[in-house]
Amino acid sequence: MPLFGKTRRSGQQKETTPQPLFEEVTSQEFSLKLSYSAKSSEGVRLKAGPAMVARLASMLDGYVKGLSELVEPVPPEMVSATPFIARMPGSAQWLQYHHKRSPVTRHALVVLESVDAVDMAFETLACGLLDGETDTLGYPDYNAIVGGVASHWDEITGDMIVRAVVGWGGKGARGDTDRNAAHLLAGLFNNIRADTNAVGTVPAERPVAAAGPGGAVCAHCGFDSGHERVFYCLKCGMRLQRG
Numbered sequence: 047m048p049l050f051g052k053t054r055r056s057g058q059q060k061e062t063t064p065q066p067l068f069e070e071v072t073s074q075e076f077s078l079k080l081s082y083s084a085k086s087s088e089g090v091r092l093k094a095g096p097a098m099v100a101r102l103a104s105m106l107d108g109y110v111k112g113l114s115e116l117v118e119p120v121p122p123e124m125v126s127a128t129p130f131i132a133r134m135p136g137s138a139q140w141l142q143y144h145h146k147r148s149p150v151t152r153h154a155l156v157v158l159e160s161v162d163a164v165d166m167a168f169e170t171l172a173c174g175l176l177d178g179e180t181d182t183l184g185y186p187d188y189n190a191i192v193g194g195v196a197s198h199w200d201e202i203t204g205d206m207i208v209r210a211v212v213g214w215g216g217k218g219a220r221g222d223t224d225r226n227a228a229h230l231l232a233g234l235f236n237n238i239r240a241d242t243n244a245v246g247t248v249p250a251e252r253p254v255a256a257a258g259p260g261g262a263v264c265a266h267c268g269f270d271s272g273h274e275r276v277f278y279c280l281k282c283g284m285r286l287q288r289g
């Protein structure tokens with residue numbers, strides 16, 4: 047005897063008059079608009095010297111409110127990590143990796159990575175709160191400006207390339223934020239240029255790793271630069287070994 051598919055005998059079916067279908071129903075609207083923005087300066091070329099990475103934090107002097115934090119490039123297995131929670135498992139990996147950082151730093155990474163203003167696969171970021179306030183949990187308001195300086199190593203010369211980068215955004219915008227961000231960007235850029243090792247500026251474009259293997263893989267950090275004609279690792283700055 048079948049358990050399912052029992053049918054009623056037609057004699058038991060109730061006669062119903064069809065209800066008219068609603069073309070429109072009364073509704074309540076809900077939405078969330080998030081908007082992130084960032085600005086980057088040109089790069090400044092710095093001759094390599096001792097403790098170069100440690101000097102990045104000092105380039106925020108006069109502009110950072112409170113502490114700054116240094117975020118080094120992520121390990122190779124982290125390159126697909128993303129701050130977007132809609133993209134599991136990359137977001138779980140991202141949170142786990144960055145969970146010990148300050149709320150300001152995590153916010154800065156979300157803003158700057160969202161709009162592609164930094165590439166943590168090979169860049170080092172010294173960042174902090176530059177303008178505005180934080181809430182009681184330490185997270186910046188939507189009109190706060192975060193950022194600092196981002197650096198990578200020039201693949202050909204081994205120089206350090208440093209640029210100023212600022213970002214803001216969230217649930218809303220304020221009219222003067224863009225202008226304040228431009229002012230902060232200029233101040234940070236001047237700090238970078240004032241470094242004793244600074245030798246000139248370079249266009250803002252960042253190196254793009256070529257698709258697929260076949261480039262020069264760094265023996266120190268495992269980063270694949272993706273090009274053949276490189277001499278230094280753009281992630282860690284070590285001279286590449288040639289086989």
Ligand SMILES: [Zn+2]
Pocket residue numbers: 264265266267268269279280281282283284
């Ligand atoms: Zn390396």
